[in-house]
Amino acid sequence: MSAGADFLDRLLAAVPGSQADTPVKDYPTVRLSAPKDLLPAARLLKDELGFDYLEMVTAVDWLGPVNLGGFVSNPNPNPFTQKHPGPPVSPVAGPGVTYRPVLDLLWSFGDLVKNRKVFLRLEVPRDRAEAPSLTGLFPAADWQEREAFDLFGIRFAGHPNLIKILTPDFLQGHPLRKDYVHAKDRYDAE
Amino acid sequence: MVAKPVPGGQVVLTSTDYIIDLSRKYSLWPLTFGLACCAIEMMVAYAGRFDFDRFGVIPRPSPRQADLLLIAGTVTKKMAEPIVQIYHQMPEPRFVMAMGSCANCGGPYYDSYAVVKGVDRIIPVDIYVPGCPPRPEALIYAVMELQKKIMRMKLERTYGATVQAEKGSRDLTGEPA
Numbered sequence: 001m002s003a004g005a006d007f008l009d010r011l012l013a014a015v016p017g018s019q020a021d022t023p024v025k026d027y028p029t030v031r032l033s034a035p036k037d038l039l040p041a042a043r044l045l046k047d048e049l050g051f052d053y054l055e056m057v058t059a060v061d062w063l064g065p066v067n068l069g070g071f072v073s074n075p076n077p078n079p080f081t082q083k084h085p086g087p088p089v090s091p092v093a094g095p096g097v098t099y100r101p102v103l104d105l106l107w108s109f110g111d112l113v114k115n116r117k118v119f120l121r122l123e124v125p126r127d128r129a130e131a132p133s134l135t136g137l138f139p140a141a142d143w144q145e146r147e148a149f150d151l152f153g154i155r156f157a158g159h160p161n162l163i164k165i166l167t168p169d170f171l172q173g174h175p176l177r178k179d180y181v182h183a184k185d186r187y188d189a190e
Numbered sequence: 191m192v193a194k195p196v197p198g199g200q201v202v203l204t205s206t207d208y209i210i211d212l213s214r215k216y217s218l219w220p221l222t223f224g225l226a227c228c229a230i231e232m233m234v235a236y237a238g239r240f241d242f243d244r245f246g247v248i249p250r251p252s253p254r255q256a257d258l259l260l261i262a263g264t265v266t267k268k269m270a271e272p273i274v275q276i277y278h279q280m281p282e283p284r285f286v287m288a289m290g291s292c293a294n295c296g297g298p299y300y301d302s303y304a305v306v307k308g309v310d311r312i313i314p315v316d317i318y319v320p321g322c323p324p325r326p327e328a329l330i331y332a333v334m335e336l337q338k339k340i341m342r343m344k345l346e347r348t349y350g351a352t353v354q355a356e357k358g359s360r361d362l363t364g365e366p367a
């Protein structure tokens with residue numbers, strides 16, 4: 001962390017409201033306070049600090065415990081252990097982990113010359129999951145944002161072609177959301 | 191080929207059947223088509239140590255040239271349409287082998303929102319190979335079983351061949367067997 005302290009200080013100073021967060025995998029991590037901070041931060045990282053490679057755009061859904069009322073029909077389908085059902089699905093919330101109705105977005109920027117990495121995080125409410133698109137700065141953001149849109153339902157404002165990328169056209173909803181309930185389609189019919 | 195029974199015709203056709211079945215049996219060309227991790231094991235079966243060429247199994251790059259559709263891996267719902275399309279592009283007689291738990295029944299992804307629970311829900315299957323993934327030996331055994339099945343095929347349905355015996359698989363056109 002010490003080696004990256006200089007660019008971290010510049011980033012924190014340039015983006016008001018941002019603060020250093022728990023490091024993701026020991027890499028410097030910055031939490032943004034509002035979606036409008038993302039573009040200035042990314043532009044600073046790319047143009048002045050040398051982070052010219054967008055590695056990843058992803059998200060975490062922090063809604064309560066996993067809902068098994070969805071597509072998992074029988075959590076313990078082994079016929080030999082019906083008398084001893086599998087471990088109950090218990091909440092993983094503990095110290096420092098609280099369930100809340102937010103989607104925690106994560107961007108990872110890399111500097112291939114100096115071998116550095118920095119993460120940006122941003123929480124958006126689940127019902128209005130919106131963030132600015134980075135496609136103008138990083139063409140690599142195109143498909144990754146489409147993936148985050150497809151699986152989490154995050155709308156990236158300014159994306160030129162925000163359509164499904166992984167799931168088939170007939171799949172309803174966003175499967176990686178915790179409250180996703182699978183509607184049976186033509187391949188599920190008995 | 192003789193269509194109606196003629197004196198001695200049955201004997202002639204039987205020998206013809208035998209020769210045709212023999213040539214089908216030893217030129218079983220699968221489509222180069224891998225869907226998931228099972229495809230790695232399929233490639234091993236083609237390669238030097240197990241040498242599928244011994245059985246006349248030579249991978250072909252086009253469904254038009256292939257006799258055998260080896261479903262090696264997980265059939266996702268998005269891939270289901272193309273698989274049906276490929277199946278219909280293959281000339282008859284065509285054979286389908288479901289390799290691995292995924293292609294048999296959905297396997298580890300049975301509860302997934304994205305996986306078809308077995309490729310036999312969309313196309314007819316001749317041989318199921320269990321395993322996750324099956325070893326190349328299992329694949330070779332499956333091909334040998336398929337060869338036995340091919341030797342039972344008959345050219346003309348008039349001589350007592352069912353649809354299955356004539357075409358190698360169930361009829362998808364809806365005609366009762």
Ligand code: SF4
Pocket residue numbers: 226227228229262263264289290291292293297298321322323324
């Ligand atoms: S059966 Fe196992 S090895 Fe084969 S595709 Fe499925 S998960 Fe992979």
